[in-house]
Amino acid sequence: MDGATDMELSHLVDMVTRNLKATPLYTDMRQAAAAQAQKDSFHLGDLKQSLLSALEESGWERKLRNAVYREMLICAQRELSIAPPEDQKEPLTYMRKAQGAWEKRILKSLNSMCTELSVPLARKRPPQEQKELLSRWTELGTEEPDLSHFRPVYAPKDFLEVLVNLRNPNSNWTEQASHFNLWGLVQLPLRTKTRKQLQTDFSELSISEPQAGVDDSPEIPVDVFASERTKLGRRVLEAEHSPLAQQYAKKGCPTGLRGAIWAQILGVKVDSVDQLYYQQLKSYVIHHDLLIDSLIYKDVKLTAANDDYYFVFEDLLHQILLIFSRDTSVLKCFAHTSATPAKSYIRGKLGMEEFQVTYPPSGVIPFHGFTMYAASLCFVYDEPARLYFVFREMYTRYFFHLHHMSSHPQGIVSLCALFESLLQTHEPELFYHLKGVGAQPLKIAFKWLMRAFAGFLGSDQLLLLWDRVLGFNSLEILSVLAFAIFSFRRTNLLEVSSYAAAEAVLSDLTTLKLVPLLQLALFS
Amino acid sequence: MAGKVKYACDIEKSVLINNFEKRGWVSASADEDWNFYWSSVQTTRNIFSIENGYRLQDDQVINHFPNHYELTRKDLMVKNLKRYRKDLEKEGNPVSERDEEGRYKYLDFIPVTFLLPADYNLFVEEFRKNPNSTWIMKPTGKARGIGIFLINKLSQLKKWSRDSKTNSFAAPSGKDAYVISRYIDNPLLIGGKKFDLRLYVLVTSYRPLKCYMYRLGFCRFCTVKYTSSTSELDNMFIHLTNVSIQKHGDEYNNVHGGKWTIKNMRLFLEGTRGKEVTDKLFDDINWLTVHSLKAVSGVMANDRHCFECYGYDIIIDNNLKPWLIEVNASPSLTSTTAADRIMKYNLINDSLNIVMPNGELPDVRWNKVPPKEALGNYDLLYDEDLAQADILERDTKSRLGLSVGSRGRDTKSSFTGRPPPTTWK
Incomplete structure (x- = not known):
């Protein structure tokens, strides 16, 4: 937050305070303070001072710091400004318009699916069906309803098509005078970081620093690094301090500690209130059947259930994703993105504002491959509620950036631009060759970026990548990795003469080792 | 170089043939002078039978031990293991220590098993101790889940015995014999589903024991959600993980x-x-593999022309304890998926690199362990020669007054605690 004006700062403080007052932490702390004040040893004379030190001693200060830190991190991803709400969502008008048009298209396709298949958007389940669903809650994957008529609403390539056609009306772009025609597919004048800037941002990844993912490999006989890392990790966990955990994750987490470290970074602690909340969401799923459910079901079947890494988690994924679709707390991430959740009307009340509802309740319409965001987390968490809350936090912090149009530096458009500019700058020959044979690199890399590489890398390597996403609190590492992969396979890619051949060269990424690749791309 | 390697092969599998051809070996019939024979177990038995009188030369290698069934037939494996424990106990070996309930502390790695009909009375006695237990019946000589069923009442066993008697009046021969084992009813579930492990173990010699563990084993999952409810005892898709059974689901x-x-996994x-617990699980798996092999090393005809690649079937329970279910002499080389095909090709490739170094004409008098770089995806699991040398060295040290750690768990800790170079680490 360097360079923020006083006004912006006070705005930030206001915002954080307001958000915190709405959390259980606020009431819990008040209660703790009251309990302290009732103690006999308490002096009324210096009430403020004694209260503060008492709270500090009993660990509340640390909790408060973690909570403030968590709010700050979320705010850091947004424009720190006091601009009007629509500008806070997205400052560029043409971007807002494009996102709006895209949402209309999705909604139209959802509605036409409803009419074609004559299924309602939502319906209450008869009691018998509710009972039956509840009884097979943990084995949802085994029931196979006929979903052959359902199609995923959109796939990464549909979304890419829209992004490619984005134009900035102010940049004097016309078909005839194409002096502003960029090499790549992204035609927007977005500022991207240079490799030099990235080297500074990701300095912890440097070759001179030992890393999880290289130095803990079992082939290295002296596993000094691994055991030291684990020891340090335990101390980080004991400290219960989010910023420490985040710093730690920059160099990768040992597999055995990852779950706890991530939860600490994300501020996820599943307490009894959360459990209750989870159960409530579950009851919403049991009571109502949404059209979205079939889409989720279909997506799990098409992706995770067919994957040799993730098929064992099929049943768990059905639970998590169904519950996610009912969770209205996801909606708050829409306040700061160009996207707006789809609206629907209660039957018979079409067009009446007061009967308008968000559809689905979470506002998120899954695309083909959405499941994989959650699938990869199944290697880290196996308890459904914990898995769910970590997934939700990861989604609202990071993944939602990957399928909404925005000019945000973490947004998918900027990530694409970063990837293209890195490749053009550092592998110009390769870029030119691929473009020449009709294999625009972004056409291949887009699905990797949009899914944060879930399901493309080996399962262990993907977790090492997400360690860094969390550690550096940035998705830019995805673009760097995509660039690194092209660069690494350049010899083979320079020999291809068609899009299909280029795709074949890059079809299997499971053998890649993440950390050496990133280091090669950033620091060599 | 003294000419090309001639291979014979009973099983027309591409993962085998491709590997032979890659090495420039030439095909030969079983009657010719082959150097390498990938045979069926039956062929191996014929070759080594006394009537045959066939003598293998120094440059001939074959993929089974003549009496591999000591390990791979369910009843014999159990018998050999029980004898091995008793022998160790007689020696006073600390490995055979028992806990307060009389169970072996370190050698309790197969589910309680009886031979039927021979041990029927012993079984009934055990069953009465735990009347609610479930047991699994398996014919001793069959594989791939054929003829297996579950029981949880004595009456079911009696009915089965009546039924099979009416079928044939002959006394049950070795072929009709069954083993009945305590069913692991608390298996570790992943994603709510039951699975077992298939691991590959290569043995190149039994005396001294030299064996290798393959890193690319896999879990086989049941397609149906696991339930221990007794009403589902007949649904074999829940209980059996054999791919040949699951394929019909x-x-x-x-x-x-x-x-x-x-x-x-x-x-x-x-x-x-x-x-910690994961490392312990893998250590325990290595431990049980070595001891299952040691248990038969005394009775195995240790012909130096032979090697064998076994398929170990292991079930893990929800306390992360591995249980050895059975050992297969001819693990399936049929590939079900693309990844499976690659893995099996590599399995054969790595096995051949160890038993036929450099793909050259073999010399069975060579009995060294190949260097680490040549092991591919195999890890040396146990080499008795090295282990002996190690013990000697430690004895010398202890005579010199150096501490060797506490007695009792000494042998065990040499496996799990501070591993000597002879083991898998």
């Missing part, structure tokens, strides 16, 4: 075939249960 998936790599267990 409606839910069978051709992309992954219900197979999950050991590497994924390790990642999952370390992530959700922690590193």
Whole structure:
């Protein structure tokens, strides 16, 4: 937050305070303070001072710091400004318009699916069906309803098509005078970081620093690094301090500690209130059947259930994703993105504002491959509620950036631009060759970026990548990795003469080792 | 170089033939002077039978031990293991120590098993102790889940015995014999589903014992959600993980075939249960493998022309304790998926690199362990020669007054605590 004006700062403080007052932490702390004040040893004379030190001693200060830190991190991803709400969502008008048009298209396709298949958007389940669903809650994957008529609403390539056609009306772009025609597919004048800037941002990844993912490999006989890392990790966990955990994750987490470290970074602690909340969401799923459910079901079947890494988690994924679709707390991430959740009307009340509802309740319409965001987390968490809350936090912090149009530096458009500019700058020959044979690199890399590489890398390597996403609190590492992969396979890619051949060269990424690749791309 | 290697092969599998041809070997019939024979177990038995009178030369290698069934037939494996424990106990070996309940502390790695009909009375006695237990009946000589069923009442066993008697009046011969084992009814479930492990173990010699563990084993998943409810005892899809059985289920998936790599399992267990318990599980698996082999090393005809690649079937219970279910002499080389095909090709490739170094004409008098670089995806699991040398060295040290650690768990700790170079680390 360097360079923020006083006004912006006070705005930030206001915002954080307001958000915190709405959390259980606020009431819990008040209660703790009251309990302290009732103690006999308490002096009324210096009430403020004694209260503060008492709270500090009993660990509340640390909790408060973690909570403030968590709010700050979320705010850091947004424009720190006091601009009007629509500008806070997205400052560029043409971007807002494009996102709006895209949402209309999705909604139209959802509605036409409803009419074609004559299924309602939502319906209450008869009691018998509710009972039956509840009884097979943990084995949802085994029931196979006929979903052959359902199609995923959109796939990464549909979304890419829209992004490619984005134009900035102010940049004097016309078909005839194409002096502003960029090499790549992204035609927007977005500022991207240079490799030099990235080297500074990701300095912890440097070759001179030992890393999880290289130095803990079992082939290295002296596993000094691994055991030291684990020891340090335990101390980080004991400290219960989010910023420490985040710093730690920059160099990768040992597999055995990852779950706890991530939860600490994300501020996820599943307490009894959360459990209750989870159960409530579950009851919403049991009571109502949404059209979205079939889409989720279909997506799990098409992706995770067919994957040799993730098929064992099929049943768990059905639970998590169904519950996610009912969770209205996801909606708050829409306040700061160009996207707006789809609206629907209660039957018979079409067009009446007061009967308008968000559809689905979470506002998120899954695309083909959405499941994989959650699938990869199944290697880290196996308890459904914990898995769910970590997934939700990861989604609202990071993944939602990957399928909404925005000019945000973490947004998918900027990530694409970063990837293209890195490749053009550092592998110009390769870029030119691929473009020449009709294999625009972004056409291949887009699905990797949009899914944060879930399901493309080996399962262990993907977790090492997400360690860094969390550690550096940035998705830019995805673009760097995509660039690194092209660069690494350049010899083979320079020999291809068609899009299909280029795709074949890059079809299997499971053998890649993440950390050496990133280091090669950033620091060599 | 003294000419090309001639190979004979009973099983027309591309993962084999491709490997032979890659090495420039030439095909020969079984009657010719082959150097390498990938044979069926039956062929091996014929070659080594006394009537045959066939003598193998120094440049001939074959893929089974003549009496491999000492390990791979369920009844004999159990018998050999029981005898091995007793022998160790007589020696006063600390490995055979028992706990307060009389169970072996370190050698309790197969489910309680009886031979039927021979041990029927012993079984009944055991069953009465735990009347609610479930037991699994398996014919001793069959594989791939054929003829297996579950029981949880004595009456079911009696009915079966009546039924089979009416079928034939002959006394049960070795072929009709069954083993009945305590069913592991608390298996570790992943994603709510039951699975077992298929691991590959290569043995190049029994005396001294030299064996290798393959890193690319896999888990085989049942397609149906696991339930220990007794009403589902007849649904074999829940209980049996054999791919040949699961393939007939409606839910069978051709992309992954219900197979999950050991590497994924390790990642999952370390992530959700922690590193220590996961490491212990893998150590325990190595431990049980070595002891299952040691248990038969005395009775195995240790012909130096032979090697064998076994398929070990292991079930893990929810306390992360591995149980050895059975050992197969001819693990399936049929590939169900693309990944499976690559893995099996590599399995044969790595096995051949160890038993036929450099793909050259073999010399069975050579009995060294190949260098680490030549092991591919195999890890040396146990080398008795090295272990002996190690013990000698330690004896010398202890005579010199150096501490060797506490007695009692000494042998065990040499496996799990501070591993000497002879083991898998």
